[in-house]
Amino acid sequence: MPRLKTFLGGGNMAKAMLEGLAKKETLAGYLVIEKDEQKRKTLETLGVETRPEWQNKTEAVFCILAVKPQDAKTLLPTLSLPPDSILCSLAAGLSVATIEALLPKKATVMRAMPNLAAAVGHAVTGLFAPLKTPANVKEEVESLFAAFGQAFWLADEKMLHAVTAMTGSGPGYLFYVMDIMAQTAKKMGFTEEANAMIHELFLGAALMAKNGNFSELATAVSSKGGTTEAALSFLEEKGLPTLLENAIFRAYERSQALDSLS
Ligand SMILES: NC(=O)c1ccc[n+]([C@@H]2O[C@H](COP(=O)([O-])OP(=O)(O)OC[C@H]3O[C@@H](n4cnc5c(N)ncnc54)[C@H](OP(=O)(O)O)[C@@H]3O)[C@@H](O)[C@H]2O)c1
Numbered sequence: 001m002p003r004l005k006t007f008l009g010g011g012n013m014a015k016a017m018l019e020g021l022a023k024k025e026t027l028a029g030y031l032v033i034e035k036d037e038q039k040r041k042t043l044e045t046l047g048v049e050t051r052p053e054w055q056n057k058t059e060a061v062f063c064i065l066a067v068k069p070q071d072a073k074t075l076l077p078t079l080s081l082p083p084d085s086i087l088c089s090l091a092a093g094l095s096v097a098t099i100e101a102l103l104p105k106k107a108t109v110m111r112a113m114p115n116l117a118a119a120v121g122h123a124v125t126g127l128f129a130p131l132k133t134p135a136n137v138k139e140e141v142e143s144l145f146a147a148f149g150q151a152f153w154l155a156d157e158k159m160l161h162a163v164t165a166m167t168g169s170g171p172g173y174l175f176y177v178m179d180i181m182a183q184t185a186k187k188m189g190f191t192e193e194a195n196a197m198i199h200e201l202f203l204g205a206a207l208m209a210k211n212g213n214f215s216e217l218a219t220a221v222s223s224k225g226g227t228t229e230a231a232l233s234f235l236e237e238k239g240l241p242t243l244l245e246n247a248i249f250r251a252y253e254r255s256q257a258l259d260s261l262s
Pocket residue numbers: 008009010011012013014033034035036039052053054065066067068069071075090091092113114115116168169
């Protein structure tokens with residue numbers, strides 16, 4: 001019998017994944033445990049069953065841990081999972097060892113770091129399973145994440161910090177840059193069309209850059225003495241490459257700091 005897929009937490013990430021899944025399949029085999037009534041109502045419009053709190057079950061479940069890392073530390077000790085259950089954690093930073101130590105009973109624990117683009121079928125998800133994980137369990141987990149984007153396995157759990165800093169948090173960085181560019185377009189005289197212009201710009205650039213060399217593309221569009229070169233050389237002079245790199249490393253370090261039992 002297939003394990004009931006249960007999201008523990010129905011916030012931003014769970015909603016993005018369910019929106020992506022709903023485009024591919026019915027959500028009849030899913031359940032979401034979410035405290036907030038408004039969030040439950042929104043999720044129910046996707047066709048998924050919701051409940052306000054977890055009730056221990058007797059049949060094996062496939063839990064997707066989708067609460068904030070701090071909330072996970074309170075929730076995990078209360079989860080008594082039936083034998084053969086899977087717990088796939090989305091929580092940034094929390095290692096398999098930490099999760100196993102917090103659970104009152106043994107379960108097959110794995111980790112996934114998706115991103116919000118799951119909602120539109122373009123998530124990037126890093127997956128990690130300890131060596132002892134049965135192949136059929138890995139397949140079950142991979143097929144969930146492959147339904148709304150690209151999912152890849154990591155041999156080293158520590159690489160999940162890098163996935164978190166790059167693509168997990170990545171949509172936030174890009175929305176931030178998009179907003180600065182839209183605000184600048186408004187200063188130059190555009191009004192409500194600014195957002196649509198910037199959106200199309202990112203979409204077009206992303207499509208052009210697929211399979212391309214990013215650095216070569218940047219050089220190719222910067223003719224000597226031209227407008228693009230004027231902007232890019234200013235960014236270089238002001239240290240944007242180092243600033244951006246350091247910012248991403250901040251996220252990386254934050255992910256490492258989240259892995260504690262307290
Ligand atoms: N958002 C992202 O871009 C992203 C990307 C990759 C991974 N993640 C990971 O995904 C997890 C969820 O992130 P998120 O952004 O979706 O957070 P979120 O929007 O805060 O969603 C978590 C939800 O779970 C609810 N909740 C907390 N404890 C609960 C409990 N015991 N029972 C039922 N519901 C409970 C929260 O309610 P309250 O708000 O009322 O506490 C909230 O609605 C995090 O661990 C994060 O590291 C997030």
